[in-house]
Amino acid sequence: MRVLGAFGLLVTWVTLGEAWWIFTSNDRAVYPHAEVTDSCLQMARNGSCGFYSCLESRFPCSPHSFALEHGQRYCHRFEQHLADFTPNGREWVIAAKKCQTRFLLERYQHDVANCHTLNRVGWDRMSDCYLWEGFCRISWENKDALWQVFQARDLLHTTRIWRELLQLTRSCSGYNIHRFLEWVMNKINYLRG
Template sequence: MPLIVYSEYVACLSDPSSLFQCNPGGTKICRYGPCTYGCCGTFDGRSYCCKDSKCTGCPPGQWYKKTTAVSSPISSSTSLADTSCNNPVSNSCDFYIKCLDNKFKCGPNGYPIKYGDKNCKKFINAMNKFSSDGKKWVTKTMTCLQKSLVSSYRNDKTTCQEINDIAFSSHASCYVNSGVCLLPLTDWGLILHTVDCEDLFLGPAFMQAISTITECTKLYAFLIKNYVCQLK
């Protein structure tokens, strides 16, 4: 029977004066006496006094990784979940919430939920409005954007800010390499209609990237004329 390692992330309220770096379920005495729900050690070497049984109330970024190894048969659902997180499925947006946000808990204002999942679903829902080449572009681009974050998903020390930075830096290359500059005018219009202006999917970095590419000359001119909100 194989050994399966389950990782669980918990967060607790800071107790910077604690004498101990306590593990969940272990020693429950912090500097000023026992915590009702115990202490959790973190990577910064301090302990945190839990506010409730779910260990909520932790300052942003203070996480403790508790790893438990048990012998268990690998279920088909577990195997499939692990596979989809390490190799995102085409025409699916599951990676953002079921993988990234489930692991790193970036929350409603983090990239996985606020930008990735939201815009991925918008493109998937608008898929049938695109031309044949446009449909292929949507699939390639959405897959590229997710795969650009797989290495971040695999790294347990990745921060939500790093996910945000890496994701946005991948937008221009994923769009261009998937063939956005070769799409018909109608598809360009659909892209502008689908993506929220404030989401920066076609921001200055994208404009700078396509301004020097010969095959993107027409798209660049089109965006200059029709997408002024990102060029101010």
């Protein structure tokens, strides 16, 4: 029952956080500050974390940049904890990273960008890539590794991560995703005391 109460609180928190993000988002056109380079194109095709710096250099969207605050951060964390994943989990990490950077490659090559759109597309493609590459299949057996990547302070600080986790949960019915979400909620309740 405690998990269900925490889940209801989580849904409310995510909804309010999303409303805040929408009204404070950076909805402005940004023109390129850097040229498209072959090395950045290759990083995107390979799923390299360095591509996110290329995207931010070309279209600076800080301080609320998906590229640096989320894309690059989680990309590096996945690399840092790659050995903690099962063999199937490692294949998933590599495929999901490539999927994300390849989707953002098109945006990188545009002549103008909108920071709000870059953020939205970045988050949307993150979820899509996780699903398409098999998150539902690998999440339970890799829950400890995923916990290391999506650290507790992120889960308590960034409501967008919760929105994506809830979306993944809805999309993964029939898998161990409900056990995974309950496990995450129990970990957070434990941390909260």
